[in-house]
Amino acid sequence: xxxxxxxxxxxxxxxxxxxxxxxxxxxxxxxxxxxxxxxxxxxxxxxxxxxxxxxxxxxxxxxxxxxxxxxxxxxxxxxxxxxxxxxxxxxxxxxxxxxxxxxxxxxxxxxxxxxxxxxxxxxxxxxxxxxxxxxxxxxxxxxxxxxxxxxxxxxxxxxxxxxxxxxxxxxxxxxxxxxxxxxxxxxxxxxxxxxxxxxxxxxxxxxxxxxxxxxxxxxxxxxxxxxxxxxxxxxxxxxxxxxxxxxxxxxxxxxxxxxxxxxxxxxxxxxxxxxxxxxxxxxxxxxxxxxxxxxxxxxxxxxxxxxxxxxxxxxxxxxxxxxxxxx
Amino acid sequence: xxxxxxxxxxxxxxxxxxxxxxxxxxxxxxxxxxxxxxxxxxxxxxxxxxxxxxxxxxxxxxxxxxxxxxxxxxxxxxxxxxxxxxxxxxxxxxxxxxxxxxxxxxxxxxxxxxxxxxxxxxxxxxxxxxxxxxxxxxxxxxxxxxxxxxxxxxxxxxxxxxxxxxxxxxxxxxxxxxxxxxxxxxxxxxxxxxxxxxxxxxxxxxxxxxxxxxxxxxxxxxxxxxxxxxxxxxxxxxxxxxxxxxxxxxxxxxxxxxxxxxxxxxxxxxxxxxxxxxxxxxxxxxx
Numbered sequence: 001x002x003x004x005x006x007x008x009x010x011x012x013x014x015x016x017x018x019x020x021x022x023x024x025x026x027x028x029x030x031x032x033x034x035x036x037x038x039x040x041x042x043x044x045x046x047x048x049x050x051x052x053x054x055x056x057x058x059x060x061x062x063x064x065x066x067x068x069x070x071x072x073x074x075x076x077x078x079x080x081x082x083x084x085x086x087x088x089x090x091x092x093x094x095x096x097x098x099x100x101x102x103x104x105x106x107x108x109x110x111x112x113x114x115x116x117x118x119x120x121x122x123x124x125x126x127x128x129x130x131x132x133x134x135x136x137x138x139x140x141x142x143x144x145x146x147x148x149x150x151x152x153x154x155x156x157x158x159x160x161x162x163x164x165x166x167x168x169x170x171x172x173x174x175x176x177x178x179x180x181x182x183x184x185x186x187x188x189x190x191x192x193x194x195x196x197x198x199x200x201x202x203x204x205x206x207x208x209x210x211x212x213x214x215x216x217x218x219x220x221x222x223x224x225x226x227x228x229x230x231x232x233x234x235x236x237x238x239x240x241x242x243x244x245x246x247x248x249x250x251x252x253x254x255x256x257x258x259x260x261x262x263x264x265x266x267x268x269x270x271x272x273x274x275x276x277x278x279x280x281x282x283x284x285x286x287x288x289x290x291x292x293x294x295x296x297x298x299x300x301x302x303x304x305x306x307x308x309x310x311x312x313x314x315x316x317x318x319x320x321x322x323x324x325x326x327x
Numbered sequence: 328x329x330x331x332x333x334x335x336x337x338x339x340x341x342x343x344x345x346x347x348x349x350x351x352x353x354x355x356x357x358x359x360x361x362x363x364x365x366x367x368x369x370x371x372x373x374x375x376x377x378x379x380x381x382x383x384x385x386x387x388x389x390x391x392x393x394x395x396x397x398x399x400x401x402x403x404x405x406x407x408x409x410x411x412x413x414x415x416x417x418x419x420x421x422x423x424x425x426x427x428x429x430x431x432x433x434x435x436x437x438x439x440x441x442x443x444x445x446x447x448x449x450x451x452x453x454x455x456x457x458x459x460x461x462x463x464x465x466x467x468x469x470x471x472x473x474x475x476x477x478x479x480x481x482x483x484x485x486x487x488x489x490x491x492x493x494x495x496x497x498x499x500x501x502x503x504x505x506x507x508x509x510x511x512x513x514x515x516x517x518x519x520x521x522x523x524x525x526x527x528x529x530x531x532x533x534x535x536x537x538x539x540x541x542x543x544x545x546x547x548x549x550x551x552x553x554x555x556x557x558x559x560x561x562x563x564x565x566x567x568x569x570x571x572x573x574x575x576x577x578x579x580x581x582x583x584x585x586x587x588x589x590x591x592x593x594x595x596x597x598x599x600x601x602x603x604x605x606x607x608x609x610x611x612x613x614x
Contacts, residue, residue, distance in 0.1 A: 050516060052515075071515075072512070072515045073516070079512075079513065081509040083507050083509050087510060089532055089609075098527075099517035102519050
């Protein structure tokens with residue numbers, strides 16, 4: 001029996017199918033990301049699990065218990081909201097203690113667990129502050145501490161890092177993963193950011209127009225996307241002409257292409273533009289195979305200037321063909 | 328900050344000048360004239376005679392008659408404010424939770440008392456509550472018997488609450504609009520009941536709105552004139568109606584001015600005290 005099971009879950013708003021026939025099994029301790037563009041139904045799915053949106057059809061079972069239509073305040077889930085939704089009139093410690101107070105945990109035990117949770121997110125020194133006196137990253141961690149302190153069976157994260165700047169977001173991704181592994185709570189995160197989904201989750205659920213289009217490990221989603229849409233959504237991709245007249249379209253990721261001196265590769269190409277990304281160079285090339293994007297590690301060797309003719313090469317094992325009609 | 332040498336600061340001075348001028352002419356001038364008048368000597372045969380005296384203030388403070396009027400005004404103001412909070416806050420909350428088309432319809436209904444003249448509305452109440460009015464007919468039909476409702480504090484408070492309710496609903500509604508709806512969801516997700524979520528999470532956040540609504544209602548109720556004048560009658564005097572009587576019936580202008588000044592000061596003290604409390608309580612938390 002799976003820990004959490006979504007069984008043909010649907011939410012229809014009139015003729016609009018916000019979530020359509022979503023089925024998913026989650027094992028205990030797993031970190032699952034719902035990934036997709038805005039409007040794909042990932043947030044609605046999360047809200048149905050949380051109990052804020054009532055499902056039109058289908059079942060939600062948590063630890064074997066049917067919670068499809070249970071009120072939100074009886075589910076006991078830990079939720080980190082996109083806006084963090086901290087209680088602005090309460091101190092950090094009171095915010096974290098709120099859930100325990102509702103569970104009627106006694107005062108001494110409450111204080112101990114609040115302290116523990118704040119230590120876990122490195123905010124023990126800020127217990128007496130009010131949310132508006134904290135930075136974005138600190139608020140995010142208060143929201144996380146508030147959600148895990150009640151030891152929920154399931155942790156729901158709604159775009160938890162989207163309000164943070166890029167550097168902080170990366171740091172928090174690792175912290176989120178570390179904390180989740182420490183407490184071992186089964187976690188479902190909603191995100192539109194593939195890097196975020198890849199770096200923290202055990203499995204990624206890709207959603208598109210209310211439906212699940214792929215469930216796989218991050219590596220598999222990147223290397224073997226189920227459709228061209230997914231391929232382009234989770235990274236950059238180059239289209240190669242079919243090997244035979246009626247063969248399937250072939251794809252290759254920019255970092256799998258190598259640049260060699262002109263004439264020594266499979267096809268010559270002209271550098272149109274180049275972008276310096278720090279650890280990498282990003283090239284836009286024009287070749288007889290069509291426009292190509294290539295990412296090369298910045299290994300200290302001089303970069304190719306625009307106008308230079310180079311040769312494209314690749315390992316055939318890195319070529320991908322996509323299932324027919326998978327757009 | 329207040330450096331007037333920068334072009335920006337200078338243009339600010341020029342831009343605020345019209346409103347400053349208007350404010351001085353229509354508010355400060357009559358107020359200072361009233362203040363001056365309240366210190367004038369009074370002669371029953373000749374009216375205000377100039378000079379300088381504290382006698383009117385002394386009379387007000389020492390005479391139980393005036394004390395009773397001030398206490399009644401305070402009591403009616405407080406009860407009206409309390410009832411407005413009791414009715415207006417849930418009303419604003421329900422309004423804010425309504426679905427799109429109904430919300431604006433009901434908001435308009437809440438605001439309708441403001442569209443009808445106070446005098447007309449008050450006459451409406453006096454007909455309703457009159458000894459032969461519909462309310463008394465209903466009472467008779469129910470076997471309660473005729474009750475005298477006009478010219479009682481109850482009638483004055485009822486009409487005041489009716490008129491003042493929009494001034495309570497609007498600031499609370501504004502405070503509710505600023506609330507992040509996810510915050511209430513968060514409270515629910517941690518196992519709070521709906522009532523607990525409202526009491527522990529929503530109410531504290533809209534407290535500044537409730538307090539400012541309360542201040543407006545109290546200020547308007549304590550200085551109201553038309554409603555106590557028409558529904559309270561001769562017997563049930565409030566401060567504003569007493570001022571009117573002093574000016575137009577007794578022709579004792581300095582006394583009327585002195586009562587008006589005391590009412591203004593009393594109102595100011597109440598407002599500033601409340602304001603200070605709000606500042607201290609909420610600035611750090613809610614900004």
